[in-house]
Amino acid sequence: MKFGNPLAAALVITAATVLIVSYALHQPHESALLIIIVYIATIIFLSITVYFVSKMYSKHKSSVDPEDFIGICEDLNTEIAIWSDDFSLIIMNKKLRDLIGVDYEKYDKKEALFTAFGLKKENGADIKNFTQSTSYESSFRNPSGSVSIMWSTSLVKKIKKRSFFLSTGFNLTELKKMKNNLASANDFFKSSMELAEIGLLMSSDKKKFVASPEAVRMLNLKNGTIDISVLRSMIHPNDRIHFERAVKYVDANGNVNSIQMQIKSSSGSYHWYNFRYKSIKGTPNTAAVFGGALLDITQEHEKDIMIERLAYIDEVTEIANRNKLMAAGQELYDTCNVLGHSYWIIVLDIDRFHIVNDTCGYDNGNYILKNFAHILYKFVTPGGIAARISGDNFALILKDYGDDDLPSRTARSIQEEFAKLAVDDFEAINLSCSAGFSKMPQDGNSFLDVMEHAEFALKSANGSQNTIIGYEPSMHDSIIGRSELEKALALAIKNNELQLFYQPKIDLKTGKIMGVEALIRWIKPDGTIIKPDSFVPIAESSHLIGKISEFVLSEGCRQNKLWQKMGYPNIVMSINFTSTDFYQTDLKEKVLESLAKSKLDPKWLEVELTETLALSDIDFAVSQMNKLRELGVKLAMDDFGTGYSSLSYLQILPITLLKLDRSFITDIQNDNIAFEIVSAVIRIAKSKKIETIAEGIENKEQEEILRQAGCDYGQGYLYGKPMPAEKMNEFFEENAKIK
Ligand code: C2E
Ligand code: MG
Ligand code: MG
Numbered sequence: 001m002k003f004g005n006p007l008a009a010a011l012v013i014t015a016a017t018v019l020i021v022s023y024a025l026h027q028p029h030e031s032a033l034l035i036i037i038v039y040i041a042t043i044i045f046l047s048i049t050v051y052f053v054s055k056m057y058s059k060h061k062s063s064v065d066p067e068d069f070i071g072i073c074e075d076l077n078t079e080i081a082i083w084s085d086d087f088s089l090i091i092m093n094k095k096l097r098d099l100i101g102v103d104y105e106k107y108d109k110k111e112a113l114f115t116a117f118g119l120k121k122e123n124g125a126d127i128k129n130f131t132q133s134t135s136y137e138s139s140f141r142n143p144s145g146s147v148s149i150m151w152s153t154s155l156v157k158k159i160k161k162r163s164f165f166l167s168t169g170f171n172l173t174e175l176k177k178m179k180n181n182l183a184s185a186n187d188f189f190k191s192s193m194e195l196a197e198i199g200l201l202m203s204s205d206k207k208k209f210v211a212s213p214e215a216v217r218m219l220n221l222k223n224g225t226i227d228i229s230v231l232r233s234m235i236h237p238n239d240r241i242h243f244e245r246a247v248k249y250v251d252a253n254g255n256v257n258s259i260q261m262q263i264k265s266s267s268g269s270y271h272w273y274n275f276r277y278k279s280i281k282g283t284p285n286t287a288a289v290f291g292g293a294l295l296d297i298t299q300e301h302e303k304d305i306m307i308e309r310l311a312y313i314d315e316v317t318e319i320a321n322r323n324k325l326m327a328a329g330q331e332l333y334d335t336c337n338v339l340g341h342s343y344w345i346i347v348l349d350i351d352r353f354h355i356v357n358d359t360c361g362y363d364n365g366n367y368i369l370k371n372f373a374h375i376l377y378k379f380v381t382p383g384g385i386a387a388r389i390s391g392d393n394f395a396l397i398l399k400d401y402g403d404d405d406l407p408s409r410t411a412r413s414i415q416e417e418f419a420k421l422a423v424d425d426f427e428a429i430n431l432s433c434s435a436g437f438s439k440m441p442q443d444g445n446s447f448l449d450v451m452e453h454a455e456f457a458l459k460s461a462n463g464s465q466n467t468i469i470g471y472e473p474s475m476h477d478s479i480i481g482r483s484e485l486e487k488a489l490a491l492a493i494k495n496n497e498l499q500l501f502y503q504p505k506i507d508l509k510t511g512k513i514m515g516v517e518a519l520i521r522w523i524k525p526d527g528t529i530i531k532p533d534s535f536v537p538i539a540e541s542s543h544l545i546g547k548i549s550e551f552v553l554s555e556g557c558r559q560n561k562l563w564q565k566m567g568y569p570n571i572v573m574s575i576n577f578t579s580t581d582f583y584q585t586d587l588k589e590k591v592l593e594s595l596a597k598s599k600l601d602p603k604w605l606e607v608e609l610t611e612t613l614a615l616s617d618i619d620f621a622v623s624q625m626n627k628l629r630e631l632g633v634k635l636a637m638d639d640f641g642t643g644y645s646s647l648s649y650l651q652i653l654p655i656t657l658l659k660l661d662r663s664f665i666t667d668i669q670n671d672n673i674a675f676e677i678v679s680a681v682i683r684i685a686k687s688k689k690i691e692t693i694a695e696g697i698e699n700k701e702q703e704e705i706l707r708q709a710g711c712d713y714g715q716g717y718l719y720g721k722p723m724p725a726e727k728m729n730e731f732f733e734e735n736a737k738i739k
Contacts, residue, residue: 079149079169083113084162085127092116096169099149101142115140117151117167131155131165137172148172190214201275202291203228206247215294218273219263236262236270243275250279250290260297272301314388316366317373325387325395329440329447332383332397336441342400343384344407346437347454348376348414351466353392354580368421368431375417379410395451400439411435411468434461438471486542489535492522493547499523500555501722504731505574505693505715508707513735515572515606517715518556519722520548540578549581553591557598557605559725564604568732574606574636579613583620588627595631602632606657610638614653625654636693641677650688658685660711662696669701679709686710 073080079096083089090109092100100112118138119126130136131153139148149169157164190213193200199215209226216224219234228247235243239261246259256278262270277292312324320328332343350372357365369392376386376394383399398406418431436458444450453471459482460475461467492498502516522530539545552575560573584590595602607628614621614637625635636657641664650658660681664674682692694706697716706714720731 079116079171081113081116081167081169082156082164083167084164085131086162087113088162089164099142099147099169099171100140101144116149116169118149146173148176197296199294200291201226201231201294202289204287204289206290209291218265218271218294218296220265234264236264238262246275246277246292247290250277252279252281254278254280260301263294271296271298273297314373317370317388319373319377320385320387322387322389325385325389325397325451326447328385329397329451333440333447333450342442343440344398344400344437345440345451345454346396346398346407346411346435347389347451347458348372348394348396348411348433348435349458350392350418351432351434352579354583357392371421372418372433375414375421378417379414395454407435407437407470408468411437415466415468432466434458434466435468436461436471437468443471482538485535485538486544489522489539489542489544492524493544493551497523497525498548498551499724500552500559501724502559502728503715503722504720504728504735505572505713506719508703508711508714511735511738513569513571513732514713515574516560516728517574517576517608517722518552518559519576520552521722536578540580543580545578545580546584549577550590552576554594554597557594557600560604561598561600563728563732564600566729568729569736570604572604572606572634573600574608576608576638577613582607582609582613582624583617587624588631591628591633592631595633603634606634606636608636608638608659609655611640611642611649614649618649618652622652622654629654629656639695640681647681647684650684650690655690657691657693657713659715660692660694662716665694665696665702665706665716666698668705675705675709678706678711682710 073082073091073093076093077095079099080091080093081096082091087110090113092109092112096116097112100107100116114120116138117130117136118140119130130151134152136151136153137148138151139146141147148171150172151167151169153165153167155163156166192198193212193214197214197218199218200212201209201215203209207228209228209231211219211221211224211226213224215221219226232240232243239259242259242261246257251257256276258274258276260272260274263273265271274295274297275292276295277290280289280291282288312321312327313319314321329345332341335341336343350368353365353368369388372392372394373386373388376396379396379398380386381398384397386397387395389395396410398410400406414435415433418433421431436454436456438444438450438454438457440447440450443453453475456475457469457471461469499521500518501521502518504513505515505517506512507514520532520536522535524530536545536548539548556573556575560571564570581587591605591607594600595605609621609625614625628635634656635654636659637653637655638659639661640658641661658681660678664678668674668678678694685692691712692710693713693715694702694711695715697703697706697714697718699718702716703714703718723731
């Protein structure tokens with residue numbers, strides 16, 4: 001507000017003076033003088049009053065106005081400073097004082113102002129810059145940390161040459177902190193994604209995807225956006241449909257779903273990714289978003305494949321294993337009923353594989369298995385499968401197209417191809433296989449059923465080689481009988497129902513006992529005696545033979561040693577070995593163990609082997625025989641004349657005794673040819689220093705002919721049938737009486 005312009009006051013006073021003077025001049029002299037005196041007195045009085053009032057006002061204006069202003073500013077919830085450009089006036093409200101954190105009274109106000117404004121010193125340029133910019137950010141430190149203020153300054157008054165400014169601050173400290181926190185949260189998020197190797201793909205229109213930095217790295221993208229068409233082209237053709245479906249049919253309720261797909265990497269190879277995705281509903285302010293997290297699961301996938309390989313692939317042959325066959329087979333079985341298809345199941349077994357495996361070594365055994373698998377594989381037709389079920393058992397599933405001869409024809413072709421396979425250094429081995437087959441769904445209520453029936457058919461060949469047999473329901477009973485017998489035999493072994501009978505061997509020159517042959521019997525609890533021909537072949541095919549042979553070996557040694565201890569003459573104990581026993585690599589150790597346990601001198605033990613057994617792999621047989629011979633154990637060739645009967649083998653095999661088969665002896669008195677053969681064999685054996693024994697001597701006539709022919713020993717009902725050990729005691733007693 002303005003008080004008293006001097007010019008206006010002068011004009012007013014002059015006008016008033018002119019008016020009063022002209023009025024007074026029209027009055028009588030005394031009155032005019034009085035008027036003028038009163039007027040002058042009034043002017044003087046007014047001037048004095050105006051002077052004092054204006055003086056009072058100006059005093060009031062310079063001290064009271066800012067104070068009021070301070071009063072208003074003091075409690076404002078924002079930082080305020082009023083200052084003059086010569087810094088003679090500096091007012092800071094409480095908010096600002098507290099922020100600077102100084103004792104306002106003690107602090108140099110100018111310094112405090114400069115701190116608040118973030119100005120280093122009283123620099124005209126700085127201050128000009130500060131006052132001219134509409135907003136100026138300053139930062140300083142107070143006792144509780146760093147402070148940031150955005151200042152807005154305006155000129156509020158210019159008095160004479162002094163300018164007065166009002167600066168209003170906006171405290172950015174908390175905002176800055178939030179921003180920093182946000183930035184670090186963003187960094188944290190980014191690092192988490194990076195560490196967890198999770199890439200994000202988000203899209204609001206399902207056309208363009210925004211890729212997180214990790215997704216850019218994973219997929220080797222050029223930048224952070226990718227077009228759906230480009231993304232689609234990077235996905236493996238097999239998996240595109242899953243991705244399309246994910247995008248199209250994403251659950252509108254925001255539930256999370258996931259798919260696994262292969263996406264091409266920068267190297268051009270595909271990586272497996274798990275894509276967990278969802279849709280986020282839009283709001284009036286935000287668009288709906290479809291997006292998901294990508295996780296590279298290539299390694300896990302490879303592990304799964306490995307596990308599947310281990311679970312479903314046969315390690316040796318690298319074709320499907322039994323698990324795979326069963327799973328795939330049951331699937332096919334189920335489609336049979338639905339689609340009206342039918343399939344042949346051929347089960348194949350490599351004949352005498354255990355001999356091949358034992359004699360040729362595992363490497364050659366595996367070589368044969370692998371090649372057999374490859375042969376089999378050639379015959380797989382679409383929709384079929386070839387698998388190794390166990391050991392030397394394989395299976396082939398073929399789709400049936402109404403040709404009933406297909407399984408036999410295929411099995412025959414496999415046999416022919418297999419026969420051509422020559423194993424290095426073992427050309428002498430005849431490779432053959434047998435097959436059983438059945439048809440599904442006709443031959444069983446499940447795939448397992450049908451396969452078991454094909455196995456029944458195979459088993460019904462009962463050891464004969466190179467056979468191909470189709471399943472017939474009648475086989476069922478005999479096979480069941482056979483497997484029941486197996487179970488019963490296993491139990492019999494456990495319950496010690498097996499017993500050795502002994503049949504004497506006689507020196508034809510003296511009539512004295514020179515040995516016994518241990519022949520096994522199964523004596524059932526009711527006393528029924530079962531002969532070895534009925535259970536030894538079953539024991540051999542079901543691997544029970546190992547247990548039986550262990551028993552025969554140890555019991556034979558123990559009994560012979562017992563007879564020696566009882567004072568009976570020393571005799572040779574002969575035991576029979578099957579090929580399974582004979583080709584065991586630890587044969588020598590097992591024999592040695594029984595001898596050591598019984599303390600029987602090895603020369604009183606003899607092992608009987610058949611020709612067929614010895615000749616299936618002559619080299620290995622000779623090495624096994626030599627091992628036994630080294631121990632001092634005797635070796636007899638059993639049933640001589642029934643097998644390959646090549647006398648030349650007598651040159652090679654380190655045998656000590658030749659057992660002429662009973663078939664030559666039965667009619668030797670009438671059969672000239674038999675007689676000639678027996679005589680010739682005896683002569684040749686003698687020349688090789690091999691002793692001879694004739695089996696099955698039932699009468700004196702036969703005995704006499706054989707003695708004449710030079711046969712050393714005889715065995716047969718004429719001297720005694722196989723008998724239990726106690727009966728043998730009596731035999732010894734009787735035999736001792738012979739002079
Ligand atoms: P093998 O080794 O040729 O045994 C001789 C077989 O001829 C015995 O039959 C015996 O009782 C029979 N035999 C002996 N003398 C005469 C005779 O004068 N007339 C007639 N008709 N037969 C006679 P067994 O005891 O039934 O044994 C049959 C076959 O079973 C044996 O033939 C042998 O190959 C096998 N075997 C017997 N015991 C065992 C054993 O402990 N282990 C193995 N692996 N095989 C055995
Ligand atoms: Mg024998
Ligand atoms: Mg025999």
